[in-house]
Amino acid sequence: MGLATIGLAACSRVDGGGGGGDGEASGSTLDRLREQGFVAVGLANEIPFGFVDGQGNPAGQSPAVAQAVFEELGVPEIQASSVSWDGLIPGLNANRFDVIAAGVFITPERCEQVAFSEPTATSPEAFLVAEGNPHDIQHFTDFVDNPDIKLAVLNASVEQNYAEYFEVPNDQLELIPDQTTGYELLEAGRVDAISMLNVSHQFLLQERGGDFEVTEPFYPEIDGKEEKGWGGLCVRQQDTELLDEINRVIAEFKESGRLLELGEEWGFTEADLPDEKTTAELCEG
Numbered sequence: 001m002g003l004a005t006i007g008l009a010a011c012s013r014v015d016g017g018g019g020g021g022d023g024e025a026s027g028s029t030l031d032r033l034r035e036q037g038f039v040a041v042g043l044a045n046e047i048p049f050g051f052v053d054g055q056g057n058p059a060g061q062s063p064a065v066a067q068a069v070f071e072e073l074g075v076p077e078i079q080a081s082s083v084s085w086d087g088l089i090p091g092l093n094a095n096r097f098d099v100i101a102a103g104v105f106i107t108p109e110r111c112e113q114v115a116f117s118e119p120t121a122t123s124p125e126a127f128l129v130a131e132g133n134p135h136d137i138q139h140f141t142d143f144v145d146n147p148d149i150k151l152a153v154l155n156a157s158v159e160q161n162y163a164e165y166f167e168v169p170n171d172q173l174e175l176i177p178d179q180t181t182g183y184e185l186l187e188a189g190r191v192d193a194i195s196m197l198n199v200s201h202q203f204l205l206q207e208r209g210g211d212f213e214v215t216e217p218f219y220p221e222i223d224g225k226e227e228k229g230w231g232g233l234c235v236r237q238q239d240t241e242l243l244d245e246i247n248r249v250i251a252e253f254k255e256s257g258r259l260l261e262l263g264e265e266w267g268f269t270e271a272d273l274p275d276e277k278t279t280a281e282l283c284e285g
Contacts, residue, residue, distance in 0.1 A: 028239075028241050028242070029235075029236075029239045029241070029242045030073065030075075030241055030242045030245060033070070033073075033075045033098065033242075034073070034074045034075055037076060037077060038075065038076070038078065038079050039070050039075050039078050039079070039098055040078075040079050040096070040097040040098050040099075041058065041063065041066055041078050041079070041080050041081070041097055041099045041100065041101040042080070042081050042083055042087075042088050042091050042092060042096065042097040042099070042100045042101070042102065043062065043063060043080050043082055043083075043088075043100070043101055043102045044082065044083060044084065044085045044088055044102045044154075044178065045082045045178045045179060045180065046060075046085070046102065046103070046178070046179045046196070046200055047060065047179060047200060047203050047204050048060045048061055048199060048200065048203040048266035048267055049061055049062050049102055049103030049197075049200065049231065049266075050062040050063050050080075050102040050103060052080060052082045058078055058079075058080035058101070060101075060103075060266055061103065061120075061121055061262065061266040061268055062103045062120070062121075062231070062233065063078060063080060064262045064265070065101070065120050065233065065253075065259070065262050065263075066078055068253065068258065068262055069233070069246055069249045069250065069253075072252075073245055073246075073249065078101070080101075081097055084155070084177040084178060085102075085156055085157055085178065086154075086155045086156035086177070088100050088102055088104065088234075089104075089110065089113050089114055089234070092114060092235070092236060093113065093114070093236060098235065098236075098239075098242075099233055099234065099235055100114070100233065100234035100235075101233055102231075103121060103197075103231035104116075104231055104232070104234055105158045105229040105230065105231050106119065106229075106230050106231070106232055106283065107158065107161075107229075107282070107283075108282075108283055108284065108285040110234075111282075111283035113237075114234040114235065114236065114237060115234065115235050115236065115237045115239065115240075115243050116232045116233070116234055116279045116282075116283070117232040117233040117234070117235075117243065117246045117247055117250055117279065118232060118247050118250050118251065118274065118278065118279050119230035119231065119232050119277060119278075119279065119282070120230075120231060120232050120233065120250060120259065120274065121230070121231050121263060121268055121272050121274070122228060122229060122230050122231065122272055122273075122274070123197035123198050123199040123200070123217075123268075123272055124197070124198050124217035124219050124228075125159070125162070125195065125196075125197060125198065125217065125218055125219065125220060126196070126197070126201050126214050126215050126218070127151075127193040127194065127195055127201075127214070127215040128182075128186060128193065128194040128196070128201045128205070128212055128213075128214055128215075129186075129192065129193045129213060129214075129215060130186070130192070130211060130212060130213075131211040131212055131213050132213070133213060133215060135149050135193075137149065137192065137193045138215055138216060138218075139166075139218065139220075140163055140165075140166035140168055140195070140220065141166050143163075143166075143168045143169075143172050143173075143193075144166065144167055144168060144169070147169070147172065149172065149192040149193070150172050150173070150190070150191045150192050150193075151163060151168060151172060151173055151191060151192070151193050151194075151195055152175075152176050152181075152182040152185055152186065152191040152193070152194045152195070153173065153174070153175065153194075153195045153196075154176055154177075154178070154179075154182075154196070155175040155176065155177060157196075158229055159195040159196060160173075160175065162195070162222075162227075163195065165220075165222060166220075174190070174191050176194075179194075179196065179200065179204060182194040182196075183204065183210075187210060193215075198214060198217040199267050199268060201214040202267055203266065203267045206267075228277075230274060230277060230282055233246060254273070254274060259273060259274075260273055
């Protein structure tokens with residue numbers, strides 16, 4: 001679960017206000033956001049997790065959650081910057097935006113770089129392939145068994161980690177900056193499959209069409225354990241007050257059913273909602 005160029009949604013600035021952490025003498029990040037009336041968010045143009053729509057507005061499950069959360073916190077507007085997937089965390093830590101709203105999966109490696117909210121959604125993995133699935137692709141191991149097929153994954157994504165874990169050869173792996181690039185490579189026959197989350201493929205196929213299909217969803221098994229990834233909002237590690245407030249609202253949304261409502265428009269179901277797994281547990285690995 002990216003564009004290489006910057007896309008702005010009703011955005012007068014891209015630097016997130018240049019704010020530091022909650023410990024600054026000038027006031028907390030949340031105070032600054034309330035005063036300026038908007039929060040700058042980074043997203044990676046992955047439908048339906050987070051993307052800029054045809055009207056230039058932030059769209060998708062993660063921006064919808066961010067919008068609703070920040071409205072509750074007294075910040076009425078989100079302004080989105082679209083960056084490549086591997087530019088999200090560096091952009092946050094460079095103060096280009098204050099929140100990542102892209103459905104970034106919570107992993108121990110990422111927890112060392114940013115602070116995650118409690119989980120907001122999940123989805124199993126799947127592959128987008130040509131209609132009829134001519135190479136019978138169902139798992140990452142199929143690329144190891146067949147040296148003539150090629151896989152596209154987002155650069156710096158969990159899918160790249162999965163491909164490396166299952167030892168997909170480098171010359172069969174195409175690292176892409178965003179979902180659209182993968183779709184175009186598949187359409188041109190330059191790759192044989194794209195690896196992303198099932199909900200991403202389903203929504204993209206609904207939006208773009210094409211002679212493609214989505215393979216059977218699955219959770220990869222890593223070291224004998226099924227990998228069920230969870231995504232959440234991200235803030236800088238020093239923004240502890242902001243994180244606490246985000247988590248308070250997410251807990252309320254989960255309890256009231258609002259979290260499900262926010263995702264339903266984007267194809268998320270009750271099965272994609274968080275269970276009892278916590279961010280602390282996910283950060284531990």
